[in-house]
Amino acid sequence: MTRPGGRGLPIFWQTLLLVLACLVMAQMVSIGLFLSLRPPRPDFNRLSDVADALAGIRTGTEDRDRALAVRRTTAPPPRGVGMLEDAGFTASLAAQLKVPRNRVRLYFEPDQRSSPQRVRIRRGEPIFFSGVVAAVATPHGWRVAETPPRPMIVAWQWRSILWFCLTAVLLLPFVWFFARRLTRPIRRFADAADRMGADPLAPNIAVDGPSELRVMAQAINRMQERLGRHLAERTAMIGAIAHDLRTPLARVAFRIEGAPDPIRDKVQADIDQMRAMITATIGFVRDGSGPDARVPVALAPMLTALVARERETGRTVTLTIDAAATVLANAISIERLIQNLIDNGLRHAGAVEIRLGRAGALAAVTVADRGPGLAPEQLERMFEPFVRGDPSRNPQTGGTGLGLTIARSIAERHGGRLVLANRHGGGLEARFTMPAEESLAIAPEIK
Template sequence: MMRAYRRLSILWQTLLLLMAALLLSQAISITLFLSMKPPRADFNRLSDIADALAGVRDKDPRDRVLTWRRQSAAPAPEPGMRGDPRFTAKLAERLGTTPARVRLFFEPDQRGGFPYNGRLENGVPMRRGEPMFFNRMIAGVAAPDGWHVVETPKRPIVSAWQRRSLLWFLVSALALVPLAWAFARALSRPIRRFADAADRLGADPAAPRAPEEGSAEIVRAGQALNAMQARLAAYLDERTAMIGAIAHDLRTPLARIAFRIEAAPDPLRAKVQADVEQMRAMIAATIGFVKGLHTGAREPVALDALLRRIAHDEAEIGRPVRLEEIEPATIPGDPLALERLVQNLVDNAVTYGGEAALSLRVQDGTTLLRVADRGPGVPADAVERMFAPFQRGDPSRNRDTGGIGLGLTIARAIAQDHGATLSLLNQPSGGLVAELRFGR
């Protein structure tokens, strides 16, 4: 049944949840209403006051409790209270004493007799000739040991019926929390998995397929994403294979050209052979670029150890590569592809900037790898163009000043395949920095 519920549309899932929550809350409210005793009446009759002064306990627990105390002086009215000789006389009669030995003060009622539809006498509702004091009241009777005084306690900030309503609300809310949590979890988990699959697809067209689970809308979106991924992968494979095939097939006519030019005069032969060698280098770089788009299996890669190894190998052949701040950092990836990425950045820094300074820092879940040089940098409007295929820092095609302009293109493709970003930044003090950021 739960599986069938999850396959419903979000509209029906939400509607069913609201109906279930409404029925559950109403059931809890009815249960509490029937099981709990009703609150006591919030008033005192004149007879209740007389019994309390005479020392008789409340017979009806629903009646408002009166507090009793003994004091030496007669009780005085509080601000807003008044007295009525008729009520005082009735109270003295019930107590069997004279009105002079009795005090009675009360706050007049402003509710027009509610909940009783009787008349008001001096602001006090009357029922069957007996005053009903809904507001605060103080009464006292003179005794041999002083004055015996009773009074209604001050109204609490939260009354009994308010506490009961609050209790109903809290119990209903707590009962609905597991239901709401289960619904939110069942609804958000497929969406989260779908978002993760979309992120993986953005970094790697060959990423695992999106799960087709959850509500009807999420299943449909997953199917569309998987179909798009299949079409995209087929398109990329077709274009990559075509580029590789063209680059490979060009080797044969180039070999024939090189063979036939051997009989040409020396000045012409040297120029044509130079062009042939440049075309061979471009073909080799293109094939390498195509191969570089396909990374191998992922495994934990220690970037700090990778940087130290590259710097050591470069130092052995006399290239100006040095290490700066290197912190331990391990990421999942293809070791060979990552080494190729860093090596391309180092080659560019040494070729165009005179040296390469490597640093590696980890902060707030982000791994930052930087390769800095001491070159002139590049114009701000040309920074992004440097990642385009066959785009070089040196606009000439002289092979002595570098490759053919695929190093940064390959480096960015590998970085994106590992969920990283690669950017170029001009330093204020001079030079260019290639910044590789893994994580957020």
């Protein structure tokens, strides 16, 4: 249902065609049902059928839904509630059976309640459309013939139900095919919109499919362009502000050189903290403002090199590789993400344990420590800009509060996820997952 050039029919017309096609097919099956099935015969028993049943003669009516059932009893059957007895009918039945009148019983339900004639007569013979009970006395007891209770669903109704089920089975592949064609462009559109939500610099959404989706894709592409311009303007503004702030900070640092040592040290510490905050803010803004080339990145060698550099500086970092993996990512951004997690753990615990593994189709990197941990309600707040685990605002213990924010931004831009959780036995655990490209061999633990 897609025209050449990716211009599909509107969803309204596709839905209408689907409904009309199902309606036409259902009507065709109904017409076939009408032409192929015989109309249901009304169930009735003539007086001669009752006589044949009592005489043990096969009448050919046994295939009916309410064919007479024959049984033997020691006593004559009682007349049921609402059943009638007619002397003429009983005498006629006795004559057909060639037995005396007193050896025959005949009770029947009226089938024409509003008419004085309670039973239909055809060619001088009564016809019972409702229940009938007849009996004849034999040397071995009473032989009783009676209509069984009417079933809830009779044979012709079962055949109709079977045909309707067959219709549904025939329509199911047809409806599934059309539904797939109808929802496929919607699913592609949703996936593209989700990618754009994670990465504002992702490629534009393809303008194809039904006309409604094409209009939405064009609107979202225009919105993405405006967001891109907004990010660029914000980056330029932050850069200009940072440049302007560095100059007065340099003058303040120069002018306090002649101040007493206690005052100079305190002011210099404040200046250093302001410079660190400005640098971190600029890095956070610029991190998501430019395109990044993505290539296959093997996480095991990257983490091995990262841990080796940390150990060279005397930091306590261990790495365990359960299952290595390759991801499609920007290597510098992923390394920065892991480095931020390492710095955060070392700052609060002094030692970090890194583990690389797989979680199904995802590569999983866990950075854990044995620090004080966090309250459960604080775990998600740690990803907000300038929120720190150390409320004292000491730059030596709390940083600037942007490390985890930058790390989650990088993870989401790569289609991944970064979460924090308190570790069993104490400490904090940061778990980063993203789609893996391929699985590598299991590597030994690095102490």
